Amino acid sequence: MSESSSEVLVRFRNVQKSYDGENLIVKDLNLDIRKGEFLTLLGPSGSGKTTSLMMLAGFETPTSGVIELAGRSINNVPPHKRNIGMVFQNYALFPHMTVAENLAFPLTVRGMTKTDIQDRVKRALAMVQLDKLAGRYPGQMSGGQQQRVALARALVFEPQLVLMDEPLGALDKQLREHMQMEIKHLHQRLGVTVVYVTHDQGEALTMSNRVAVFHQGEIQQIDAPATLYEHPRNTFVANFIGENNRLAGRLVSRDGERCVVQLERGEQVRALAVNVGEPGSPVSLSVRPERISLNGYSEHCDNRFSGRVQEFIYLGDHVRVRLEVCGKSDFYVKQPIAELDHKLSVGDVVPLGWQVEHVRALDPIEQAA
Missing domain, CATH: 3.40.50.300 (P-loop containing nucleotide triphosphate hydrolases)
Incomplete structure (x- = not known):
């Protein structure tokens, strides 16, 4: 300006x-x-x-x-x-x-x-x-x-x-x-x-x-x-602006701008430490659906998990894929039509992942409600 x-x-x-x-x-x-x-x-x-x-x-x-x-x-x-x-x-x-x-x-x-x-x-x-x-x-x-x-x-x-x-x-x-x-x-x-x-x-x-x-x-x-x-x-801002996947967990450790969070079922996620307390305190992880890679696209991701496909929601230029990931059944991935694997079907278990810079560790979900 x-x-x-x-x-x-x-x-x-x-x-x-x-x-x-x-x-x-x-x-x-x-x-x-x-x-x-x-x-x-x-x-x-x-x-x-x-x-x-x-x-x-x-x-x-x-x-x-x-x-x-x-x-x-x-x-x-x-x-x-x-x-x-x-x-x-x-x-x-x-x-x-x-x-x-x-x-x-x-x-x-x-x-x-x-x-x-x-x-x-x-x-x-x-x-x-x-x-x-x-x-x-x-x-x-x-x-x-x-x-x-x-x-x-x-x-x-x-x-x-x-x-x-x-x-x-x-x-x-x-x-x-x-x-x-x-x-x-x-x-x-x-x-x-x-x-x-x-x-x-x-x-x-x-x-x-x-x-x-x-x-x-x-x-x-x-x-x-x-x-x-x-x-x-x-x-609150992460949830109110745009679509957002939330995962609840606890802070394990923090090293400067980065941290490690343990999810409720024991999986560990490396994330950006944006709004967190001391180790042991609850946090909410935020990751946008378009930042998640499926199948072969996930090979080089910092955080890798598997997800079970629950539903496809067709929106013309892209498809929202609802999966069960880390015990959460409403985890969404946004896939451009050009990148979607058309052999994928409901019930399939697929690898997925995201980079550390695309997942933010924030204040816990209960406080944001």
Whole structure:
């Protein structure tokens, strides 16, 4: 990132939120959001991601702590004075106004001249490729078109920050994936700062510069998508982002960044020591299904075992093979179609393995539940 793009636009400092004075929905949130970045707040329901977004928008007030925008506290600034664009899942368009009138509304409220309003509305419609639908009413449009209008309305007054709360949740899979790329490319073109909330990990990985993973009111890890996926710091992140095989065991020994873990049935695994305690303490091993080699491909692996094939799940470009490995019956291997041995069948016992750099020793499973 260049020097200018790494400037901080939003700061959360020791922000907490409680609705009943006892239970914290957001616990001691410290977060810097950089100017021009696309940051996604990702997590399951009730993890605090939407509450954090709503405090930034001004629809919720922090119980304690400070939120700064462009260096100034906005704790007591009402939502309409924050210069923030918002896009919601339900579009929130005015049904009695045409598309052009919907887009003109935030500009009229800001007291802009008629000529300026016309120019900006025209530009915003072109931006989301809806120039020809300016005279239509929301009820005459598809869900995808309405979401485009909502997006254009959030951008039309050129805010420094755009907040999006599950904006694609109501769309079908194909349209959702199309809109993900539209929003991503729009962000790249405009350079506006986007904070996006979703519980969909695929969406977060596809669109963001960085992703903050929330769980029980706290950020568990904040990183670039590839770092989150390949280098999760704890069991919650490993399980929440992408598919993951977990094996429970105990730490036998540790040597710097590497360690040896003994599984429940006695097998030993050499792994990366990422988040472990003292020898003898419980750990959870995490290994991605696509990092496991079957048959001859496993010959040079650091960790080798055998597995009994239980099921094949065909997914077009790849097959998920469910095996029983080390006493665990839901151990998955992802095989590209080109690499799959078509003679393989249910009940076969096959060698399999993975390299030490692809298995991470993390905090035990019970603590991550």
